[in-house]
Amino acid sequence: MKGLMMNTQLMISSILRHADKNFPHREIVSVTADNPRHRYTYADFAKRSRKLANALASMDVQFGDRIGTLAWNDYRHLELYYGVSGSGLVCHMINPKLFPEQINYIINHAEDKILFVDVLVMPLVEALHSHLKTVEKIVVLTDKQHMPDSKLKNLICYEELLDQFDDNYQWPEFDENTAAGMCYTSGTTGNPKGVVYSHRSTVLHAYAGSLPDITNASCNSVTMPIVPMFHVNAWGIPYAGIMVGSKLVMPGPKMADGETLHSLIETEGVTNSSGVPTIWLALLDYLDKTGNKIPTLQCVTAGGAACPRNIIKRFKLDYQTDVKQGWGMTEMSPLGTVFVLSPGMENLTDDEEIDLRLKQGKSVFGVEMKIVDEQNNELPWDGVAFGALKVKGPWIATGYYGMSQTPGDKDCPVDSDGWMNTGDVATIDPLGYLQITDRTKDVIKSGGEWISSIDIENAAINHPQIAEAAAIGRYHPKWTERPLLIVVPAENTNLSSAEIIEYLQQKMHKWAVPDDVVFIDELPHTATGKLNKLALREKYEDYQFPQ
Incomplete structure (x- = not known):
């Protein structure tokens, strides 16, 4: 029937x-x-x-x-x-x-x-x-x-x-x-x-993107998509925002200009906005320098790269603006997960809430996800086990244009079991919160243990004298690989490797602390603002750890 x-x-x-x-x-x-x-x-x-x-x-x-x-x-x-x-x-x-x-x-x-x-x-x-x-x-x-x-x-x-x-x-x-x-x-x-x-897929994605726990877009909201329209459809905002009648504020070529972003927020009454972490740093730095405020901005969504704790903290404590982390991919239209506090979390301290917001959130209805080990066995959602992240759903790609559409083929993103392998390594806790721990190709395998390069980077970037940091695995004669931290120091600072290593020893498990730190003027990035780990691995291909 x-x-x-x-x-x-x-x-x-x-x-x-x-x-x-x-x-x-x-x-x-x-x-x-x-x-x-x-x-x-x-x-x-x-x-x-x-x-x-x-x-x-x-x-x-x-x-x-x-x-x-x-x-x-x-x-x-x-x-x-x-x-x-x-x-x-x-x-x-x-x-x-x-x-x-x-x-x-x-x-x-x-x-x-x-x-x-x-x-x-x-x-x-x-x-x-x-x-x-x-x-x-x-x-x-x-x-x-x-x-x-x-x-x-x-x-x-x-x-x-x-x-x-x-x-x-x-x-x-x-x-x-x-x-x-x-x-x-x-x-x-x-x-x-x-x-x-x-x-x-686009209309279904727009429905999901306008849900209260995702963007909370409505005919009463004022939405400013800073993530580019050439990057995964500006995360679907041009469809979801129009669908619900939200006022749209479009920053054009000024999307990285803190002064312009503040002016648009202030004069147009922007209530929510979406962009990569580097954009939010530009806005926060402008606000800090000028003393300007953003009273209408209720929530910003950060994605494209792990959001540093400092960004979440500054928005929440200095400007009373929530930061929602999200995760997705071009192949996912891109919506996969978005962070939202669960019932019973109302009494968290500021630090506890900020720590929790470092996770990428729960899957949106329409996206199924699982983590698997190297033998493709499904792992438990216990917040401890981590493995390769796989997804499926109605707005997730089954293949690439002009390439094989047959699941399991080398050029097809979908495995023979019908799930798309995202290339990310993640944990999922009992409440369903996803935390990306690394890209499969970026995870550091040392002495049989997996070390998250993202965890190292997040810990390092919280040092007040570090502007940017990247961690990669380099050859080690005893442990196969060990972490090397590459740091861009903040202006007018004089950090040493020993100081940074001592700082990290107080912040993370001893085995994950990098064996060495090197300093660089600028880190390479991809066209979408992500750290270019491949370029760094090539640059430091012959690097040898000190004895």
Whole structure:
């Protein structure tokens, strides 16, 4: 017996239609290269998205063609999210911070037909243009007045393009499993791999992302996505926020500028925001220097890298702002877990609560997870056992674009048992709280024991004279590997290796304390801001511990 319910397809365009009808006067505020504070309504946004769909239909594109974007968090990029996907094309968000060789590979591998490009990214596009085999048109995301001088011919001005078309457009209906968006991973080994999101997975992810324990987004909230729209769909906020009618505040190219972020929070009344830890450090440092406050900001979500304890502490004690850690991956759309206090934790001390918030949180409904040992045996959720983290669910990738879709194959992220191996090592406690202890490739295996490089880094970064730290395993003649700590000292400090090791001996298990510390001016990072451990292992490939 089947249920007697309508089988309505889950479409990205349905989010826009709902928002247009129910929240027409809600605002979207943007910082762009040509306007320091652009402001318009959901009704304006929906109208321009329909005009964009008409424009695309005139540009000799076919259902399923990939449309590339090289752009920041602003209203024009948001229009592409909906106008491209809603019309049956695939919105391919490309990270302009990647190496040019990687961007060239990504555009050609995806076979992008049209590129929509921010003015600030034009020098990169000019340098790559002759190598882009499938790109037929380039549209610059600006108005006629701000079109750049360029050696490229036949550039199209976005605003002039939209002005040619009316907003009379009916969003088409098609299978909800149709591709809607693409993001490529930015791994440090091999070529980037394309993750393809469907309309169904995107809408389900938006539902989950707007739950009270996740972002608590609603028509009464003011949301500022600082995580880039080219990085896993800005963690789904452009869909979840529009779905519930949240006012959106988009920082554009100023997402790393503490002064701009504070100004947007203060003048627009931002209540919640999401970004990587380095962004929050920039904001906190600006607040500390100026004495400014952020009274409306109730909660920030941190992800992309382990959030240092100091960030959580400063937000909570100095600004009464909660920090929720989250964890996920490009292959997971990216939502996997988010931290929230459980009932019965109301009487924790500040230090106890902050310590708990260092965990990545509980899985969101729609994501199943387990940890396994090296023989693939499932391990208990006791907060002690740690192993390889596996996940599955309706917004988790089954394969990569143009690569094997067969579970168990070398190029497929899904194992033969139907679970995706995340590449992370983790523990899960009896209450379901996940804590990432390392990446599988970064864990330090010393004398038969596993040592978490993340635990070492978190302990080190709490030293007031350490600006940044990274731990890697290096060869040891007796123990196979031992931890080496690489430190960027804070300005105007004079630390020694012995001082740091003595400090860490008071903070962690003796076996995990690094055998040596080396100092460096700057640590290498990937394009998404994560520590580039591969580059560090290559740099210190011949390192020998002192006898």
